[in-house]
Amino acid sequence: MKAISIKLPEPMLNSVVQQAIQKSVSQSDVIRAALTAYFASSQAQPESAAVQASRWAGLGKGPADLSTNPKHMKGFGQ
Numbered sequence: 001m002k003a004i005s006i007k008l009p010e011p012m013l014n015s016v017v018q019q020a021i022q023k024s025v026s027q028s029d030v031i032r033a034a035l036t037a038y039f040a041s042s043q044a045q046p047e048s049a050a051v052q053a054s055r056w057a058g059l060g061k062g063p064a065d066l067s068t069n070p071k072h073m074k075g076f077g078q
Contacts, residue, residue: 006031 008016019030 016027016030020027023030
């Protein structure tokens, strides 16, 4: 297992320490469990195509509603 060094804000570090004390495990175990849960939740619920494309919605220019323009409906249903 490789070791890394991270910097945590004081409140977050206090939470890690408290969890480690309550569960009688090391601080590393608490952080590993939190990372495992984070990665599992982000993989379990992938974003839909609509959510991924939403950042581009409304950026293009064009007619507001093609169905109201007879020119765009010419030949429909034939």
